[in-house]
Amino acid sequence: DTAVSQTPKYLVTQMGNDKSIKCEQNLGHDTMYWYKQDSKKFLKIMFSYNNKELIINETVPNRFSPKSPDKAHLNLHINSLELGDSAVYFCASSQAGNSPLHFGNGTRLTVT
Amino acid sequence: QQQVKQSPQSLIVQKGGISIINCAYENTAFDYFPWYQQFPGKGPALLIAIRPDVSEKKEGRFTISFNKSAKQFSLHIMDSQPGDSATYFCAASSNKLIFGTGTRLQVFP
Numbered sequence: 001d002t003a004v005s006q007t008p009k010y011l012v013t014q015m016g017n018d019k020s021i022k023c024e025q026n027l028g029h030d031t032m033y034w035y036k037q038d039s040k041k042f043l044k045i046m047f048s049y050n051n052k053e054l055i056i057n058e059t060v061p062n063r064f065s066p067k068s069p070d071k072a073h074l075n076l077h078i079n080s081l082e083l084g085d086s087a088v089y090f091c092a093s094s095q096a097g098n099s100p101l102h103f104g105n106g107t108r109l110t111v112t
Numbered sequence: 113q114q115q116v117k118q119s120p121q122s123l124i125v126q127k128g129g130i131s132i133i134n135c136a137y138e139n140t141a142f143d144y145f146p147w148y149q150q151f152p153g154k155g156p157a158l159l160i161a162i163r164p165d166v167s168e169k170k171e172g173r174f175t176i177s178f179n180k181s182a183k184q185f186s187l188h189i190m191d192s193q194p195g196d197s198a199t200y201f202c203a204a205s206s207n208k209l210i211f212g213t214g215t216r217l218q219v220f221p
Binding site for chain 1: 143144146153154156157161199216
């Protein structure tokens, strides 16, 4: 059973389009995250939700909007895609507090 | 203050050798220091973690050394194996996890 699953695995789209990435976790964790990994492998937190409530919102363009319909799901919607949005986006989950993050296998987004 | 500096950027080690990756931080509020291992096409996975009340933690071939006064911590991989070839990230957390810049480790037979 996959603990943190995200879809799609690959996403190729043109500039200006709107796209969504879905994430689900079956670990019963309260907290979910979106991280962005760029071409140099830098991992940067974007958002964090605890029990459907937004608790971390880093300096991310308004074009990125997370949505958590329930505590097992955290989706990421991106409007008006730009070339610089090309990256691998990772969803993760954890129990509250300083506990291990469990990552999905990433969604490689390519904007052409 | 929120940065975690990691070195080296890449590391080549022969099978059986010791791999050492170093990290440094500034924020004294950090109270949890994990290391993550990432294979190509996969998400990072927790390898080992330490809290600042201990100076060393060992799990199998992997050891974290922690120096609170110097605000530094390091990962030692003993008897490095080709299967250890991956990218390693140190991280630090108070209320959110901040990752280092990553070290690509290659272990040659």
